[in-house]
Amino acid sequence: MSTMVGSVELPNPVMTASGTAGNGTELAAHVDLSSLGAVVVKSLHAEPWDGNPAPRVHATPSGMINSVGLQGPGVAAWLEGDLPALEATGARVVVSIWGRTVDEFAAAAALLADAPDSVVAVEVNASCPNLEDRRSLFAHSTTATTEVVDASRAARRPLWAKLSPNTPALPEVAAAAAAAGAEAVTVANTVLGMVIDTEARRPLLGAGRGGLSGPAIRPVAVRAVYDTHEANPDLPIIGVGGITSGDDAVQFLLAGASAVQIGTATFADPAAPAQVLADLGRWCDHHGVARVADLVGGAHG
Numbered sequence: 001m002s003t004m005v006g007s008v009e010l011p012n013p014v015m016t017a018s019g020t021a022g023n024g025t026e027l028a029a030h031v032d033l034s035s036l037g038a039v040v041v042k043s044l045h046a047e048p049w050d051g052n053p054a055p056r057v058h059a060t061p062s063g064m065i066n067s068v069g070l071q072g073p074g075v076a077a078w079l080e081g082d083l084p085a086l087e088a089t090g091a092r093v094v095v096s097i098w099g100r101t102v103d104e105f106a107a108a109a110a111l112l113a114d115a116p117d118s119v120v121a122v123e124v125n126a127s128c129p130n131l132e133d134r135r136s137l138f139a140h141s142t143t144a145t146t147e148v149v150d151a152s153r154a155a156r157r158p159l160w161a162k163l164s165p166n167t168p169a170l171p172e173v174a175a176a177a178a179a180a181g182a183e184a185v186t187v188a189n190t191v192l193g194m195v196i197d198t199e200a201r202r203p204l205l206g207a208g209r210g211g212l213s214g215p216a217i218r219p220v221a222v223r224a225v226y227d228t229h230e231a232n233p234d235l236p237i238i239g240v241g242g243i244t245s246g247d248d249a250v251q252f253l254l255a256g257a258s259a260v261q262i263g264t265a266t267f268a269d270p271a272a273p274a275q276v277l278a279d280l281g282r283w284c285d286h287h288g289v290a291r292v293a294d295l296v297g298g299a300h301g
């Protein structure tokens with residue numbers, strides 16, 4: 001079940017998705033965190049961040065929409081308050097970082113430079129709003145993506161760039177991330193959406209717009225991974241979006257992902273990442289697949 005994501009070897013390809021598994025050991029009562037490929041923690045800013053007004057989450061057909069707004073304790077408090085217990089579980093830890101400006105990414109990354117070796121990679125959440133370009137996400141621009149990945153080198157770890165499915169330029173943005181030093185790209189973040197409260201006649205979420213996730217977006221995410229792999233066949237990809245079963249994970253591997261992340265499924269079943277991993281193992285046994293890595297990119301002719 002082992003897989004390589006750039007220079008990072010993982011014992012298996014199933015991880016948690018950022019923002020859906022807490023800051024540390026929240027899922028430990030349900031899942032042996034060391035049994036997963038890695039635990040990706042919620043995106044951290046250099047400073048504590050309050051997030052968006054409520055309501056922040058809402059169920060939608062086959063998924064959910066959220067506008068949590070990247071609430072978090074900040075990197076320094078996380079290193080002190082959350083990482084030790086997470087490290088004690090034996091998990092491989094991936095820290096996701098975000099910022100509103102390139103300088104804020106650099107600041108968050110610099111705070112991780114001396115993090116312990118249990119932090120095996122940093123996921124650069126480029127699919128968050130760019131304060132200097134209000135209508136856009138960093139990951140909608142090759143230039144802005146280049147800048148945030150480059151700024152994140154200060155973390156001195158393998159970098160994975162988390163990209164947005166909301167731009168037709170995704171394959172070019174992935175190439176830009178790789179050229180700037182990302183060893184892998186995580187494809188993808190949520191699909192931009194909105195729900196209107198018909199009684200109030202206003203957007204339902206506190207922040208108005210939100211991000212759609214869960215099985216509703218799985219075909220979008222599979223297509224995003226396929227496009228990214230087709231254009232960048234040598235670039236490792238971590239696939240994420242609506243995975244609830246081993247079969248779903250196999251779709252992403254065949255589309256070109258070397259690993260996958262489980263997000264929204266965890267809200268229905270906190271053991272979902274472990275269930276998907278077990279299910280993936282059964283799928284491989286049943287289909288005579290000896291090495292999960294043999295599936296990667298298999299859907300491309």
Ligand SMILES: Cc1cc2nc3c(=O)[nH]c(=O)nc-3n(C[C@H](O)[C@H](O)[C@H](O)COP(=O)(O)O)c2cc1C
Binds near residue numbers: 096212217
């Ligand atoms: C409540 C919630 C919070 C999220 N927070 C983050 C976050 O902090 N950073 C990030 O990169 N992605 C965040 N995501 C996106 C997920 O990591 C994932 O990319 C997306 O939800 C698609 O996968 P899924 O359908 O398996 O949930 C969040 C998703 C949800 C549902």
